Amino acid sequence: MANLRQASLRHANLALVARTVLAADTPPSRADVAAATSLTRSTVSRLVDELVAGGILDEVESVVGGPGRPGRPATPLRASTGRFAALGLQVGVGHLAARLVDLTGAVLAERLVTADLAGSRPGSTLRRLGTMAGRVLEGAPAGCHVVGAGLALPGIVDVEDGRLLSAPNLGWEGVAPGAALETALGGLPLRIGNEADLAAHAYAHPAPGRDSQPQDFVYLSGEVGIGGAVVVDGEVMTGRHGWAGEIGHVCVDPDGPPCRCGSTGCLEQYAGRLAMLDAAGLDASTTPSELAERAHAGDKEARAATQSAARALGVALAGVVNVLDIPTVVLGGHLAQVGDLLTPDVEEILGRRVLSARWISPRVVIASDDPAPGATGAALLALDELVRDPAGALGH
C-alpha cells in the first residue's frame, strides 16, 4: 500500500511495457505495444529506448520476411538474449540440478546429476550442489548479468528466513542452505522455495513475463511423497506462511492407513510413489514408468494400484476443486509418468464429486517430464523481479 509519486508512474509503465513485450508471441513493434497498452507511441518509444539501453529488450534486426505492407517497416522487440539471467537450483530426493535461465526463458547452461539423497547429509549435499552451481555460472556468456539465484527444495520452507523447516523425504530438518552455498554463489542473493510451488510457477510461465494456458490450476508433483501448489491467475498461492499446497496430506479416508505425518488416510498413502509400487507388488526401486508399462500390458496388480491411486486423487482433488473452483489439475513428477492411466478415472470421479461439474467439467492435464522443473521455476521467479520492476535494473 505504498504511495504513488511520479517516479512510480514511470516504473509502473516501464514494467507494463516490458511485460507486454515479453508476453507477446511474436516480437511486437513499439506501435504494437502502444496499441496493446493504450499508451501513446511517444511514451512507449521513450520507455522502450530505456529498456533497450538497459539491456532488458532487444531490437530484432529482422530483414527477414518483411510483410510487404506499405509504410515504414516496424522494429520488432523481444526479450534480450543472454544479457540477464538467473540461477535455478534444485535438490530432489533423486537428483541435483543447476540451471542458468535468461529473459527469453532459454537455458544458457545446465548441470544435472542423479543421486540417492534420501538420508544424505545436508552440508555435503549442498556443497556438491554449490560446485555444480559454480560450473554453471562459469558457463554464462560474457556480459551476462546474473540477477539472482533460487533453490527448490522438497519440503516445508520458511521463505522469509531462508530455512528448510522439514523435508521428510530427504531426512533434513531445520537447514539453512544459504550459508553452505554462499561462497559458490559469490554473494548472489539466494531465495529458497518449495519444489512444487516453483514447478507450478514454471508451468504457468514458460518464460519471464510470459503466460501459458491455463493460468488457474492445481499442480501435483511427486518424487516420493506428493507435493502440490495452487495457482490462481498465474500466481502461486503461498498461503499465510508460505506452506500452502500440501495436497499430499489431504485426508482421503479417515479410517485409512497411518501416514508419517501423524495423520491417517492421507492422499500420499494411496498415490505416493512408494504406496503405488507397494500396492502393485513391486520393489521400491521400480520406476513409475515401468509400473505404467506393466499396467498397459495387462498386469492386474499394477492396474489395481493405479486405480486405487486414481480413486484417492479423485476424492482429494474434488475437495480442492470444490473449495477453490479451479477446475484444472496438472499432474507432474511421478504422477505424470503414470498420467495416462490416472487421467480418465480421476476425471470421472471429479465429474461426480465436484459440485460445479454440471456447468464446467474439471480437466486433468499431464505436465512435461522435465526432471527438475523446480530449478527452472526458481530461476524464473528471480527473473520475474526484474520484469516486475525494470527500473531497478536500469540506473534507478
Next chain:
Amino acid sequence: MANLRQASLRHANLALVARTVLAADTPPSRADVAAATSLTRSTVSRLVDELVAGGILDEVESVVGGPGRPGRPATPLRASTGRFAALGLQVGVGHLAARLVDLTGAVLAERLVTADLAGSRPGSTLRRLGTMAGRVLEGAPAGCHVVGAGLALPGIVDVEDGRLLSAPNLGWEGVAPGAALETALGGLPLRIGNEADLAAHAYAHPAPGRDSQPQDFVYLSGEVGIGGAVVVDGEVMTGRHGWAGEIGHVCVDPDGPPCRCGSTGCLEQYAGRLAMLDAAGLDASTTPSELAERAHAGDKEARAATQSAARALGVALAGVVNVLDIPTVVLGGHLAQVGDLLTPDVEEILGRRVLSARWISPRVVIASDDPAPGATGAALLALDELVRDPAGALGH
C-alpha cells in the same frame, strides 16, 4: 493491466487517502494521513479537501478532549455519515433481510422477516423482498446517495450474468433476480453473490475500507446446508468462475452416506443442520441452540451428534488448511450456535491432521450471531467500489 496516466496517479492516491482514513481506528488528521501514506502534507491536504467536498470524508468538529499538546490542534477526519450508503439484501432459507449501510458501516435502516422459504416461488419471494427494499430505501436520510445494491443468495451464483444457477435448499434453479427487483430498486445497480462469500467479506471488513483481525481465514456458514468461503488478505477468493468455497461438499469419507449433490460422504451429511439434528434424534424444526442446550445438559445423543459433526469438520477443514495454509477457521450460521461444543474437538483434530500445526496450530473462532450477515456483506461490497475509486463518485 491498464496503463497509468497522471490521472490514474491522482485516482490511486485519492483511494489511498480514503482507505487510510477509513481503516484508522481513531479519526486521523491530515498530518497523520501524510505520515501513514508517506505522501507530503500538501498533497494529502489537496486530496482530503476533494474527498470532503465530495462527501466521502467528514471533518470532525471535535472540541472535545483536545489532547493538551502544544501546536495547532488537528482536524480529525472520518468517513462521512449518511452521505453515501448501499443496500444489502439477503434471501435465506428462513428469512428475508434488507439493510442500508453507510460508509461508517452503520446500519441506517433495516427490515428483517423470518419465513420458511424452502420450496417458495422465486417470483413472489423476490417481490416481497423488493417491497422491503423499497421501505428501507425510504428510510434513508435526506441527501443520502445510495450507490448500489447487493443480494446475498444461498447457492451457486453467476456473478457476471446476475443469475442464481442453483440453490438446492430454496429449491430455486436458474433464477435472475434482477428483473423482479428492478422496479423496487429504481434502477439501482444490483450485484448478486453467494451468501457465504458475502458474510465472510463482512467478517473481514466491519466497515468499508476497515480491516478486522484475522484477514486470512476459512469461513463456514450454514442455515440448512453448509456454505463456505476462503478469505486471503482480506479478499474473498471467488475462484475461476465465482464458485469457490463449497466446503460443505468436501468429502469426509468416500464410503459415507449419499448427498443430494450426487456424491457421498460430504461434510454437509455430518455437520449440516438437518444431519446434526437427525443424529441427535431431534425434529427438523429444533433450533441448533436447543441442540446445544441439550448437549450441555448432558444429553448423550446430542453430545454424540456434535462430536460426529466436529470430527467431520476437523477432517474436511484439515484438508483445506493443508492446501491453503490458512490456519484460522470462522464458524458462522448454525455452526456458530453450537460453536462452543465444536471448537475444542475441531481444534484437536486440526492439530493432528494439519502438517504445519507443529509450527502454528490452527484456531477456530465463532462469528457473531447476526441472522443476515450476507446482507451486510452485500452492502459493504457495493460501498467498497466507492472506496476503491473515490474519483468516480466525485466529478471524475
Next chain:
DNA sequence: CGACGTAAGTTGCATGACAAAACTAATCCC
C-alpha cells in the same frame, strides 16, 4: 523512376500531479 500514400518512430510543447520549502494558523508553556 519519381511522386504519392502509409505506417513507424521522433520531437517539441502543454498539462497536470506531486515534492519541497516557505509561510500562516492555532494552540501550549513559561
Next chain:
DNA sequence: GGGATTAGTTTTGTCATGCAACTTACGTCG
C-alpha cells in the same frame, strides 16, 4: 505576551505523459 510546536496552506519546481506535428522508410502506381 513571547517563544516553541504542530497543523495546514501556498508557491514554486520537477517530471512523466498526452498531443500534434514532423521525419523516416517503405510500398505502389503511373
